[in-house]
Amino acid sequence: ADPAATAAAEERNSQLTKPPGALGRLEDMAIWYAGWRGVARPALERPQVIVFAGNHGVAARGVSAFPAEVTVQMVANFRAGGAAINQLARAAGATLSVHELDLDRPTADFTQGPAMTEAEVVAALSVGWHAVDPSSDLLVVGEMGIGNTTPAAAIACALFGGQPGEWTGRGTGVDDRGLSIKTQVVAEGLAANPDRDPLEVLRCLGGREIAAMAGAIAAAHAARIPVILDGFICTAAAATLAMAAEGALDHCIAGHASAEASHRALLSKLGKQPMLELGLRLGEGSGAALAINVLKAAIACHSGMATFAEAGVSGA
Amino acid sequence: ADPAATAAAEERNSQLTKPPGALGRLEDMAIWYAGWRGVARPALERPQVIVFAGNHGVAARGVSAFPAEVTVQMVANFRAGGAAINQLARAAGATLSVHELDLDRPTADFTQGPAMTEAEVVAALSVGWHAVDPSSDLLVVGEMGIGNTTPAAAIACALFGGQPGEWTGRGTGVDDRGLSIKTQVVAEGLAANPDRDPLEVLRCLGGREIAAMAGAIAAAHAARIPVILDGFICTAAAATLAMAAEGALDHCIAGHASAEASHRALLSKLGKQPMLELGLRLGEGSGAALAINVLKAAIACHSGMATFAEAGVSGA
Numbered sequence: 001a002d003p004a005a006t007a008a009a010e011e012r013n014s015q016l017t018k019p020p021g022a023l024g025r026l027e028d029m030a031i032w033y034a035g036w037r038g039v040a041r042p043a044l045e046r047p048q049v050i051v052f053a054g055n056h057g058v059a060a061r062g063v064s065a066f067p068a069e070v071t072v073q074m075v076a077n078f079r080a081g082g083a084a085i086n087q088l089a090r091a092a093g094a095t096l097s098v099h100e101l102d103l104d105r106p107t108a109d110f111t112q113g114p115a116m117t118e119a120e121v122v123a124a125l126s127v128g129w130h131a132v133d134p135s136s137d138l139l140v141v142g143e144m145g146i147g148n149t150t151p152a153a154a155i156a157c158a159l160f161g162g163q164p165g166e167w168t169g170r171g172t173g174v175d176d177r178g179l180s181i182k183t184q185v186v187a188e189g190l191a192a193n194p195d196r197d198p199l200e201v202l203r204c205l206g207g208r209e210i211a212a213m214a215g216a217i218a219a220a221h222a223a224r225i226p227v228i229l230d231g232f233i234c235t236a237a238a239a240t241l242a243m244a245a246e247g248a249l250d251h252c253i254a255g256h257a258s259a260e261a262s263h264r265a266l267l268s269k270l271g272k273q274p275m276l277e278l279g280l281r282l283g284e285g286s287g288a289a290l291a292i293n294v295l296k297a298a299i300a301c302h303s304g305m306a307t308f309a310e311a312g313v314s315g316a
Numbered sequence: 317a318d319p320a321a322t323a324a325a326e327e328r329n330s331q332l333t334k335p336p337g338a339l340g341r342l343e344d345m346a347i348w349y350a351g352w353r354g355v356a357r358p359a360l361e362r363p364q365v366i367v368f369a370g371n372h373g374v375a376a377r378g379v380s381a382f383p384a385e386v387t388v389q390m391v392a393n394f395r396a397g398g399a400a401i402n403q404l405a406r407a408a409g410a411t412l413s414v415h416e417l418d419l420d421r422p423t424a425d426f427t428q429g430p431a432m433t434e435a436e437v438v439a440a441l442s443v444g445w446h447a448v449d450p451s452s453d454l455l456v457v458g459e460m461g462i463g464n465t466t467p468a469a470a471i472a473c474a475l476f477g478g479q480p481g482e483w484t485g486r487g488t489g490v491d492d493r494g495l496s497i498k499t500q501v502v503a504e505g506l507a508a509n510p511d512r513d514p515l516e517v518l519r520c521l522g523g524r525e526i527a528a529m530a531g532a533i534a535a536a537h538a539a540r541i542p543v544i545l546d547g548f549i550c551t552a553a554a555a556t557l558a559m560a561a562e563g564a565l566d567h568c569i570a571g572h573a574s575a576e577a578s579h580r581a582l583l584s585k586l587g588k589q590p591m592l593e594l595g596l597r598l599g600e601g602s603g604a605a606l607a608i609n610v611l612k613a614a615i616a617c618h619s620g621m622a623t624f625a626e627a628g629v630s631g632a
Contacts, residue, residue, distance in 0.1 A: 082622025
């Protein structure tokens with residue numbers, strides 16, 4: 001972030017016609033955004049939502065309530081405009097693009113070895129990196145990939161420790177038996193892939209859409225495009241960057257805390273406080289897309305309000 | 317609410333292309349809205365924000381960090397488009413109207429007797445009632461009135477009991493001495509006005525803008541226009557209706573929990589769970605206006621998404 005723009009935004013904020021601090025976290029959001037955009041009085045006009053889709057070898061182990069064919073079916077639904085993310089992106093005035101990554105070639109079952117080869121993870125990171133429109137002024141990345149809360153749990157456990165069961169939740173809605181299988185699969189994956197280097201964790205325990213999200217978040221950092229993080233899977237992708245390089249997520253805020261309980265724990269590890277908490281657990285970037293209009297409102301107040309001097313209002 | 321529309325909306329919600337419940341509270345909001353609008357697949361297109369302004373006899377007691385002249389100055393700021401609520405209403409696509417109620421004639425100091433005569437409270441209720449555009453499809457009411465967290469605290473304490481100090485907070489930012497004075501003023505007001513009939517509480521301990529908010533919320537109920545409640549003062553106004561007639565706030569959801577700690581307690585008494593919690597404590601309808609786009613997004617998902625059958629997506 002640009003320290004001069006941050007300081008100028010803080011100064012402006014202190015002069016706006018409201019009691020100091022009365023817009024709460026909206027004030028922090030606007031100042032953070034101003035810093036990343038390098039202007040004291042920014043506008044947010046070109047938000048971009050990108051959904052990455054991938055399939056997972058571990059889906060064959062019965063870790064999801066839905067069959068793996070739903071990934072490609074939902075991609076068609078995204079293209080036809082029928083999914084939640086289509087409505088949410090439109091409501092936020094955001095563009096939506098969808099990238100499917102080798103859907104007919106799932107990653108390898110990570111209980112048997114690495115999910116991806118080096119070439120595969122690099123290709124996926126690259127898809128994400130190049131998917132970011134450099135002229136956008138906000139990025140949301142979402143995902144679709146039946147079974148992908150399992151790699152997300154494995155990544156979180158590999159990066160932050162604890163027991164597999166602490167990071168494993170019901171995802172789209174597995175029953176007790178499914179949850180037990182899922183926890184076992186995470187444990188087997190961690191045992192089969194012992195390297196804890198963050199980018200090796202991404203390769204061995206992640207998935208193509210997860211790597212693509214990481215690539216896009218990294219590209220946004222380079223282009224000073226602020227990011228709103230979505231749910232557990234997006235945050236797990238982001239966490240690999242955070243553990244690989246300090247400050248790698250300084251351009252990110254957490255859009256929401258999902259109903260997947262381990263998401264909150266993961267956000268806490270990353271020092272991120274969620275903007276919203278409405279019990280979403282859908283993925284697709286839905287929670288982050290919902291948060292776009294809150295950030296827009298914060299910026300509209302910051303950049304549009306009159307100062308005490310301009311309005312002739314007495315101070316405290 | 318219309319039970320047939322509610323049932324039809326619930327049925328539609330169960331068929332949308334997402335895991336059951338995966339949109340969390342957005343699903344509940346959309347179904348609630350559908351019920352009040354009487355259609356299974358509603359649209360939210362004409363939200364209205366109304367700000368009522370009033371002055372308070374108790375302001376002369378030093379209960380606010382700001383001088384009373386700020387009420388009329390902020391009304392001018394609303395009309396010039398420079399306040400937070402102007403930016404938030406525009407960001408939500410809402411109309412904004414401002415009604416000032418006898419600003420040069422503050423209510424009586426309620427530590428000495430009733431704040432308003434019967435004629436005065438009826439006039440204020442009537443301003444609120446008639447301010448609601450019957451063609452709108454959502455209502456937010458906000459307020460401006462230096463000192464008005466003091467009557468709000470008095471109303472909450474009169475309706476729900478407890479000690480004055482439990483309901484009294486720092487408002488726009490009074491210091492410890494101001495908070496002590498404010499708590500004392502609330503206690504004196506409660507002693508001077510012993511009638512606990514809810515509409516008498518409104519008359520004796522409220523204020524013109526508070527009564528106008530109550531009138532507008534009641535008019536919206538009659539017209540089946542859903543309402544998003546704002547912060548502590550708006551919720552105190554609404555609480556007088558809730559205690560006067562069961563179900564009087566069934567058409568209302570809580571837009572946010574403000575930083576004024578007693579707001580959360582008041583919402584809890586009313587059985588309302590806030591949509592947002594971002595530390596706002598500004599009034600003007602700001603928190604509720606911020607929540608409009610969240611409700612719009614909920615309705616956009618509900619009414620715009622494809623069903624499993626339409627999209628050809630396999631179920632769980």
